[in-house]
Amino acid sequence: MSVIAEYGHIMVIAACVFGFFMAWGVGANDVANAMGTSVGSKALTLKQAIVIAILFEFAGAYLAGGAVTATIRKGIIDPALMAGSPELLVYGMMAALLAAGIWLLVATYFGWPVSTTHSIVGAIVGFAAVGISADAVNWGKVAKIVASWVVSPVTAGFISFFLFRSVQKLILDTDEPFKNAKKYVPYYIFLVGFIVSMVTFTKGLKHIGLHLSWTQSALISVAVGIGIMLIGMQLQKKIKINETEDKEYHFASVEKVFGVLMMFTACAMAFAHGSNDVANAVGPVAAIVGVVEAGGELAQKSAMPAWVLLLGGVGIVAGLVTYGHKVIATVGNNITELTPSRGFAATLAAATTVVVASGTGLPISTTHTLVGAVLGVGLARGLAALNLRVVGTIFVSWIVTLPAGAILAIMFFFMFKGMFG
Amino acid sequence: MVTNNPILQMFARSPFKPMQEHIAKAQACASQLIPFFEAVIARDWDKAREIQQQIAVLEGEADAMKKDVRQHLPNSLFLPVPRSDLLDLLRMQDKIANRAKDIAGLMIGRQMEIPAVLQEQMKQLVTAALATSEQALTALNELDELISTGFSGHEVNTVEKMINTLDDLEHQTDEIERELRHALFQVEKELHPVDVMFLYNIINWIGDLADRAQQVGSRLQLLLAR
Numbered sequence: 001m002s003v004i005a006e007y008g009h010i011m012v013i014a015a016c017v018f019g020f021f022m023a024w025g026v027g028a029n030d031v032a033n034a035m036g037t038s039v040g041s042k043a044l045t046l047k048q049a050i051v052i053a054i055l056f057e058f059a060g061a062y063l064a065g066g067a068v069t070a071t072i073r074k075g076i077i078d079p080a081l082m083a084g085s086p087e088l089l090v091y092g093m094m095a096a097l098l099a100a101g102i103w104l105l106v107a108t109y110f111g112w113p114v115s116t117t118h119s120i121v122g123a124i125v126g127f128a129a130v131g132i133s134a135d136a137v138n139w140g141k142v143a144k145i146v147a148s149w150v151v152s153p154v155t156a157g158f159i160s161f162f163l164f165r166s167v168q169k170l171i172l173d174t175d176e177p178f179k180n181a182k183k184y185v186p187y188y189i190f191l192v193g194f195i196v197s198m199v200t201f202t203k204g205l206k207h208i209g210l211h212l213s214w215t216q217s218a219l220i221s222v223a224v225g226i227g228i229m230l231i232g233m234q235l236q237k238k239i240k241i242n243e244t245e246d247k248e249y250h251f252a253s254v255e256k257v258f259g260v261l262m263m264f265t266a267c268a269m270a271f272a273h274g275s276n277d278v279a280n281a282v283g284p285v286a287a288i289v290g291v292v293e294a295g296g297e298l299a300q301k302s303a304m305p306a307w308v309l310l311l312g313g314v315g316i317v318a319g320l321v322t323y324g325h326k327v328i329a330t331v332g333n334n335i336t337e338l339t340p341s342r343g344f345a346a347t348l349a350a351a352t353t354v355v356v357a358s359g360t361g362l363p364i365s366t367t368h369t370l371v372g373a374v375l376g377v378g379l380a381r382g383l384a385a386l387n388l389r390v391v392g393t394i395f396v397s398w399i400v401t402l403p404a405g406a407i408l409a410i411m412f413f414f415m416f417k418g419m420f421g
Numbered sequence: 422m423v424t425n426n427p428i429l430q431m432f433a434r435s436p437f438k439p440m441q442e443h444i445a446k447a448q449a450c451a452s453q454l455i456p457f458f459e460a461v462i463a464r465d466w467d468k469a470r471e472i473q474q475q476i477a478v479l480e481g482e483a484d485a486m487k488k489d490v491r492q493h494l495p496n497s498l499f500l501p502v503p504r505s506d507l508l509d510l511l512r513m514q515d516k517i518a519n520r521a522k523d524i525a526g527l528m529i530g531r532q533m534e535i536p537a538v539l540q541e542q543m544k545q546l547v548t549a550a551l552a553t554s555e556q557a558l559t560a561l562n563e564l565d566e567l568i569s570t571g572f573s574g575h576e577v578n579t580v581e582k583m584i585n586t587l588d589d590l591e592h593q594t595d596e597i598e599r600e601l602r603h604a605l606f607q608v609e610k611e612l613h614p615v616d617v618m619f620l621y622n623i624i625n626w627i628g629d630l631a632d633r634a635q636q637v638g639s640r641l642q643l644l645l646a647r
Contacts, residue, residue, distance in 0.1 A: 036428035113427035164571070173574020250576075251569050337435045339569070370428050381501035381571040384435030389497045390427055 004087055007420060008292045011090050015288040018097040019308075020315045023281035025104040026116050027319025031057060033113075033367045034273035035266065037374070041343030043262030050325050052263075053270045054317050060274025060358075061313035062306075064200045067361035068276055069312075070304055071141070072120065072283025073290065075361065077128050081136045086291050088132055091416035092409070093284035095131075096123035099408030100280065103401065113390075114397050115365035119405040120280040121145060126406025127413040145362060152353050152364040153372025160349035160376035167341055168380070171254065178241055181257040188344070189232035192264045194225035195352050196271055203359030228264060236260045251339075258340035265347045272354035273366045274316060280363065282312035337384040345382070346373040368394065433498055436490050437564050440511060443486040444637070447518040448558045450479035451551060451630060457525055458547050462540050466532065473525040480522040487515045501572060502644045510640040514561075516633045517554055524626050531619055538608055539620075542601045546627050549594040553631040556587045557638055567645070577645050587638040594631035598624060 004011070031053050038044045044052070082088050100119040107114040121142075128136040171180045201217035212220070236257055245252035286308045350366065350373040357364045371394060378386045453476045460469040490511055494504060527533070535543050560583040563576065570576040601624055609617045 032426055033428050036426045040429050040432070113430075168571050168573060172570045173576070175575055249569075250566050337568075338432055341569075367427060371431065374428065374431055375499075378499055378501070381573075382568075383432070383501065384437055384568050385433040386431055386499035387433035387497065388499050389495075390430045392497075394427055 004090070004292060011094070012289055012292050015090075015094060015097070015285045016311060018094060018101065019281050019285035019311060020318075022097050022101040022104070022116075022120075023278065023312045023315025024319035024322075025101055025108075026277050026281055027057070027316035027321075028323035029104060029108055029319075030116055030277055030366065031270070031273065031316065031320050031324050033370065034269050037338065037343040037347045037370065038262055038266035038269065041262060041338045041340045043259040043340040043343060044266055046325070048263070049266065050320065052266050053320055053324075056267045056270035057274035057316050057320065058313040060271035060276075061278035061316060062309045064203070064271070064275035064355070064358050065278040065282075065309050065312065066304060067203055068279035068358050068363050069283045069286055069309065071145075071361045072124070072279045072363060073287040073304065075141050076121065076124050076138055076145070077136055078138045081133055087420065088417070089291055090288050091420065092124070092127040092131060092413050093287045095127050095412035095416055096120060096405075096409045097281075097284045098412045099123040099126075099405055103405055103408060107397075112397055113367060113394055114401045115367055116277055116280045117363045117365045118149070118398060118401045120283070121363060122402035122405030123409035124284070126403075127409040130406070130410045131413040131417075148357060148362040148364050149368065152357060152362075152369045153375075156349045156353040156369045156373035157376030157379070158349075159352060160345045160373040161380045163349055164342065164345035164377045164380045164382045167345060168382075172251065172341065177251060177254045178257070181254045182236060182239075185236065185257050185261050186229045186233050188261050188348075189264050190225040190229040192225075192261075192268050192348060192351075193228035194221050196268045196355055197221035197224040199355045199359040200275075232260055232264060235263075251341075255339045255341060258344055262340045262344050262347070265344050265351065268351040268355070269347050272351040272358065274313065275358040276354050276364060276366060278309060278312035278316060281315055282308045283363075285311065342377050342382050346370065346377050349373040349376060368398075434493055435568075436494055436500075436507060437568060439486065439490045439493075440507070440514070441561055441564055443483060443490065443511065444514045444517075444558055444561050446479060446483040446486055447514050448554055450476055450483060450518040451521040451554050453479065454521055454524065454547055454627075454630075455551065457528075458535075458544060461528060461533070462535055462544070464534070466529075470529055473529045476522055476525045480518045483515060483518040487511055501568060506640065506643055510637065510644070513633060513637045513640055514557075517557075517630060517637070520626055520629050520633060524623060524630075527619065527626075528623065531616075533616070533619060533623065535620075536605075536608060536612065539601065539604055542597065542604055543624075546594065546597045546601055546624070549590070549597050550627050550630040550634075553587065553590040553594055554634040556583065556590050557634040560584055560587060560638055560641055572645060580641070580645060584638040584642055587635055591631045591635035594628060598628040 035044075035049045035053055039046060039049050077089070079089060097120075100116065100123050103114065103119050104116060125137055125142060170184045171177050174180050198217060198221040201212055201220055202214060239253070239256050239260070241253045286304050289305060289308060347370075350370045353369050353373075354364065354366050371391060374383070375386065375391070377383055453472055457469060457472045457476070460466075460472060491508065494508070496504070498504070500507065560580055563580045563583070566576050567580060602621065605617070605620060605624070612620075
């Protein structure tokens with residue numbers, strides 16, 4: 001306890017620095033993955049993608065990131081075993097942050113597709129299981145989380161498959177695709193607004209003091225959905241059939257209408273990504289702050305400070321603006337086959353899955369979820385050619401990241417324990 | 422395309438556009454047969470030789486394109502249609518160009534003259550065969566639209582109609598071929614026997630052009646089967 005009293009302030013500051021560092025890493029690396037389908041389908045320009053990412057990553061992080069942050073903060077570890085020496089929790093969380101952050105840097109340097117979520121969860125489980133004791137880990141929760149890592153790409157694949165099928169049936173396969181596009185796309189826009197609002201309002205806003213009943217949330221979400229739909233209809237009025245382009249490729253004008261829809265879907269994806277991945281950076285920070293502020297008490301019920309989410313959101317935006325825009329720039333120059341109608345199906349499916357996971361407090365990998373969603377569209381025969389070798393590389397990075405994060409975290413944990421006693 | 426983004430690394434180079442370009446090249450090669458036959462009938466052997474060279478060059482370019490498509494179709498690629506069906510289609514497209522080269526090559530090699538009574542029908546046969554291969558090209562140009570609709574719905578009906586037209590054109594070519602062979606049969610006793618055999622050969626090969634175009638259509642139909 002005295003360690004905490006002595007070094008409490010340093011610990012909080014160090015935690016904030018490491019947390020910001022990790023959030024920066026997420027912004028520099030991961031956001032490009034989330035915006036990949038939007039830029040790759042040429043529905044958004046690079047500038048638009050960055051602006052959308054800045055606004056909505058921050059919004060998602062602050063408004064909807066609470067539940068996942070709570071899981072990472074205290075859901076994975078059972079603090080009872082550390083009641084005698086709470087400083088161990090502080091060392092461990094700092095070690096986890098450092099470990100995950102460094103692994104992220106290494107992966108960026110070598111160009112490996114690693115998941116920020118897997119890194120931090122692996123690191124936390126690592127230091128707890130090895131550094132403290134195997135009983136310190138809430139294995140039931142961990143099992144649930146690992147299960148969600150398998151379920152989320154599959155779910156996203158299902159949703160994208162049926163979304164794309166609906167687009168085919170209602171618009172692409174009909175005699176008048178352009179007319180039907182203008183008719184049905186507004187409903188899809190409504191869907192985007194409704195889903196994101198619904199999950200945010202029912203699950204996420206308690207930390208800013210907004211307590212809403214289910215019906216209230218539903219009504220507000222419907223209103224938001226309709227509002228966004230009206231904006232979308234205004235934007236789509238300007239699109240007319242371009243005869244010359246349509247001769248080359250019959251669906252050129254239809255895809256322009258889908259471009260409007262893609263804009264809203266990109267916002268939803270950025271929001272979803274922010275809501276799920278901010279926790280990777282600030283969950284540990286919240287844990288450390290919680291322990292220090294309670295003077296060493298490891299009470300489960302301590303409320304989560306909202307400024308921690310703010311720190312995460314700012315960190316992500318900082319990473320995006322300083323480095324991430326370069327990464328987004330290298331994407332999507334050669335993709336001629338990814339059109340907005342497909343990009344929309346994959347992105348909305350992924351965004352929905354991630355946002356629901358954020359609402360239920362499950363930390364999942366947005367990258368893997370997107371991969372699942374893209375495969376779903378491929379299975380609906382909507383894509384020309386998918387390179388399955390990439391899926392293989394992602395699986396390998398999965399298997400490497402968990403132990404790598406764990407080992408690094410264990411190293412740093414014992415280092416801190418040695419340094420501070 | 423070197424990108425770090427694993428999502429975008431998933432989108433591999435599509436083989437469909439290169440396949441459309443390949444059949445366009447094959448058709449360009451085969452359509453040279455019309456000026457070729459005009460030159461042969463006019464007995465302008467220099468011009469005929471020139472066109473034959475051109476046909477050979479175009480056939481070589483088509484071959485290069487075919488190899489390129491094959492090199493970029495690894496087994497790890499996930500396609501909306503079976504990979505083997507696609508490769509079969511490609512092979513059949515290429516055979517159109519091959520046949521055109523064979524025809525021109527043989528006729529130049531033997532300085533083959535076409536008997537006056539048969540010239541008109543011969544021209545008709547070549548035109549009909551090329552109309553058939555042109556129709557195959559039209560049907561294949563719908564490939565990217567087919568992918569957009571995920572090989573279902575309205576677009577499939579459109580393409581199936583095109584394939585039916587293709588079949589009809591091949592029948593017509595068959596008819597003309599039969600009539601031409603009959604006409605040759607009437608006059609074969611007056612001609613040198615070896616020349617006659619090779620004439621029958623050429624007639625056969627021109628019919629082959631239409632035949633192969635029709636087979637391209639049937640391969641395409643396999644992709645559409647639902």
